[in-house]
Amino acid sequence: MLRPTKQFGTSSTRRSFLRSGLAAPAVIGASMAANSISTAAFAEDDDGPTVGDISILRFLAALEILETDLWEQYNELGGIRDPEEPSGSGNKPYIDLLAQIDGDMSQYIHDNTEDEFTHFNFINEYLKSKGAKPVNLERFRTLHGSIAQGSSGKKRLTNLMNLTVDASWWGRYRSREANPDLGDTTFANPVPGLLKGKFPAIPRTNDDTTDPKHLLAIVNTAAFHFGTIEQGGSSLYPSLAQRVSSVEVLRILLSIGPTETMHFQVWHDKVGNITKVTDPFNGLTFPDMASFQGNEDLQANLIMPEPTHFLSRSLPVCSIIRPTATRGAAAAAVRALTDDGLFIGQSLDFFTELHELAAHADAAQRRQ
Ligand SMILES: [Fe+2]
Numbered sequence: 001m002l003r004p005t006k007q008f009g010t011s012s013t014r015r016s017f018l019r020s021g022l023a024a025p026a027v028i029g030a031s032m033a034a035n036s037i038s039t040a041a042f043a044e045d046d047d048g049p050t051v052g053d054i055s056i057l058r059f060l061a062a063l064e065i066l067e068t069d070l071w072e073q074y075n076e077l078g079g080i081r082d083p084e085e086p087s088g089s090g091n092k093p094y095i096d097l098l099a100q101i102d103g104d105m106s107q108y109i110h111d112n113t114e115d116e117f118t119h120f121n122f123i124n125e126y127l128k129s130k131g132a133k134p135v136n137l138e139r140f141r142t143l144h145g146s147i148a149q150g151s152s153g154k155k156r157l158t159n160l161m162n163l164t165v166d167a168s169w170w171g172r173y174r175s176r177e178a179n180p181d182l183g184d185t186t187f188a189n190p191v192p193g194l195l196k197g198k199f200p201a202i203p204r205t206n207d208d209t210t211d212p213k214h215l216l217a218i219v220n221t222a223a224f225h226f227g228t229i230e231q232g233g234s235s236l237y238p239s240l241a242q243r244v245s246s247v248e249v250l251r252i253l254l255s256i257g258p259t260e261t262m263h264f265q266v267w268h269d270k271v272g273n274i275t276k277v278t279d280p281f282n283g284l285t286f287p288d289m290a291s292f293q294g295n296e297d298l299q300a301n302l303i304m305p306e307p308t309h310f311l312s313r314s315l316p317v318c319s320i321i322r323p324t325a326t327r328g329a330a331a332a333a334v335r336a337l338t339d340d341g342l343f344i345g346q347s348l349d350f351f352t353e354l355h356e357l358a359a360h361a362d363a364a365q366r367r368q
Pocket residue numbers: 064067115116119233260
């Protein structure tokens with residue numbers, strides 16, 4: 001049951017919550033009152049987080065934990081190990097091919113990994129500072145990851161070895177006509193083959209590093225997956241921000257979200273440098289990206305969003321993040337990650353937990 005506390009107990013908060021018709025998330029329980037911490041350090045804004053705000057933050061913490069897990073796998077094999085990201089020891093053939101895309105790929109992988117860790121760690125600590133329960137998914141760390149040279153071999157939350165990567169964000173950000181928020185569903189896809197199978201984005205074993213074309217296809221899959229993940233974050237934060245009540249929580253979403261977009265922009269640029277190849281084992285084909293020159297829906301260097309219709313087709317076109325519709329945004333994010341194959345092998349309990357967190361986030365309403 002919802003316990004009115006100093007942090008969550010404004011009458012308008014309770015009204016908003018009751019209107020949602022949902023039972024209170026279990027996190028908002030007796031422990032919250034017991035663990036209440038002064039909000040003086042966060043007193044810049046308003047009445048403090050609502051139950052809905054906490055639900056949104058808890059969902060975001062969960063997704064950031066999952067992001068951290070997948071990025072850590074990339075960093076173990078393809079990034080830079082240092083005191084900030086010590087796990088793993090690097091896979092030289094994988095790193096060498098990543099470096100053909102850009103000499104700084106390993107640095108970017110490292111930095112993206114560190115950023116994700118700070119995202120979930122900050123959100124969880126903020127939740128604790130407000131007396132709310134942080135998110136912990138460690139009991140779901142059950143998946144076997146890569147056993148190739150460089151992997152730490154530890155158990156994982158996410159699966160990077162059977163991905164079905166949707167690269168249609170490439171065309172979505174180039175379209176001058178279409179916007180998923182206005183019902184459009186078809187966008188140019190530079191690698192439609194990535195949607196037609198399950199492909200590794202990391203070397204699963206050392207056997208995956210012996211054939212250069214096969215390993216190149218793995219590296220290219222990763223390069224597109226980097227963009228797929230980070231464009232998702234770029235949409236998720238503004239989508240959920242529209243239902244946040246506390247100005248301070250809004251500030252958190254508005255401050256983390258654009259870093260996802262900074263990541264996305266880097267990956268969007270880098271993946272334009274991939275080398276064309278056909279995987280000799282599974283036929284997955286990556287195009288010569290230079291061949292798209294002159295085709296506005298696919299051209300490699302059109303990495304800044306083309307203006308498109310926003311809110312209404314009767315308004316002038318605008319260069320924007322898309323989609324940003326707020327309704328069902330959390331559930332849509334879970335669906336997209338699931339469809340990617342990121343959670344293949346996870347338990348029913350894992351999906352139940354993730355769907356519950358998403359449902360609570362999507363039930364959040366702005367305080368009136
Ligand atoms: Fe993140």
